[in-house]
Amino acid sequence: MKSAYKVLAYLIAALVVVQSAAMVFAVAGLGIWVEEGGVLDAATMESEPTFTGALGFMIHGMNGMMLIPLVAVALLVVSFFAKVPGGVRNAAVVLGLVVLQVALGLFGHENAYIGMLHGVNALVLFAAALFSGRAAAKADSMAAPRTAATV
């Protein structure tokens, strides 16, 4: 269970990396497309434009609103069994940050400054997921020799 905890926590950190990569991929592609004469308005946004990078918006939305929350819930459930010191607390913090991140992402559509916080919170979430994973890895490595000794 400790390894499951570790894998899920690191997975969240990796998915946050995907999120930031997807977003810059999309925005860069959008910029190039506009430079080349593409015109953006709501009707274009809603029609799933086909420029290189447009896929990034879709990946960001699906990954952020479905996949990461699901993994964060799974991490919390696993934390109950994993016996990682502070593991439940860490997993709860990660899930809380995920919920906050989704909310900031949505409200960013109403207020660009909230979008800025979304960017900041992404790094906080990344760090929290990494920290949780490392704590589990540490507990795992400490537990491993003891298990070996009893055999």
Next chain:
Amino acid sequence: MSRSRLRLLLACLAALAIVIPLAWMWQASLVPATYSVMDMGTLDYGGGPEPAAGAMDHGSSGDMGDMGDMGDMDMAGMEHGATTSVADLVTKADGPPDVAVDLVAAQGEVTLASGRKVPGYTLNGTSPGPQIDARQGDLVEVTVRNESVTDGMTLHWHGVDVPNADDGVAGVTQDAVAVGEEHTYRFVAEQAGTYWYHSHQVSHEQVIGGLFGALVVHPARGSRNAADSDTVEAMAVAHTYSGTRTLNGEEGDVPFVAEPGQRVRVRVVNTDNGPTQVWAGGPYVVRAVDGYDLVEPTPVTDRSVTLTGGARLDIEVAVPDDGSAVRLHVGGATALVLGPEGSVAPEVTQPTEKLDLLSYGSPADLPFDVSDPDRTFDYDIGRRPGFLDGRPGLWWTVNGKMFPDVPMYVVREGDVVVMRIHNGTSEDHPMHLHGHHAVVLSRDGVAATGSPWWVDSLAVDPDETYEIAFVADNPGLWMDHCHNLPHAKEGLVAHLMYEGVDTPYRVGGALENQPE
């Protein structure tokens, strides 16, 4: 009990405390493979009278949360008699049609005017499909054959208040037309104006894929409007094919040849999901919105006008006298360039101000009294996380509840209905009511002071509240949904139901009816 066992027990309980509510929510959100929209949602009488027991074929008295039992409920409903089937709500006009059109729907590639091919759908080999022209009062008969649209297809007459049986909504007013089959639509074009038609089967894919065309109902000969013969007409059907903006299928500047000094009425149709802005290089007049002429509209300068998804605007512009052309922009990427052959029009940037139709034109009497409506409904749009048919995500809500637990607005023929539409989300929603035109009464508590503003597709921006009114004069079962069609797919869809009307059609099932 040992300490480790207690710990394991606590862990199990904590895990179940998280998993069980999630699993329950997931299970409760599952929509059965086939269901009748009659059984959907919570009946909302809007403060009007409720029908006697048995007169309505709604599955239960309310909550459709446990959709798993729906099949049984519908069987129970079928025992009630005394209902009119939507299939029988057809036009009373008989005899040969004045306008007869045969269409063939196909799936494959759309060839844009530039020669570029994109995956999509065509009608008679083209997209947009053939324009259908009729005169006011004409009986229109359109037969569509599905050659190769694998999901099946239908045709919905967007903005035309057709009889319910001809509304073209798969699973609600008909079954989707499968490959090799055909379907005939018949209706009288009663209201002159600009309309369009499109598939209402898997509409979030088929419409953006190109399964649509324009429909123009010209004023009857000898009518006051028809006498205005010194104005010529042009079309500007806006559509985005795989990210490419087009007007009438063409990209960029689309020329329209007209004499110097000529006045041109441009019928602009937004077939896209999102709103766009329309503006001109000179003064323009908004003659009509959603097929209804405005009263005494005045020339507009330095302002753009919003054209929301599914909506239409008839815009009159004058070609300059000096031999140059005038530009009518529909979004930044495309423009109709109206002028003599070979003439050029100066570039014109998008105005920062927008025209407010709430105070545009002159007021006039409404054909019905809105001071004491028979029913008042709320259509409050929200958004929250949850499961939609088992899929986790952020989904739209109507009056706080997620699809399929959305309101079923119940009316009786002849009712004056007021509907308050509030958008509590961060995205705009082009709200489209089938089968009726509603007049805008107010926005955010500010009463309309301009020309009566009739709509079938109304842009409701974030945090806005519109109050609209209509007369329930077209019995049937009508969709009332967001015309940003992916939003409808994400649950932003409700229905307006007349007392005593029932539908034999079902969403899902072997015919795979999927209206959204």
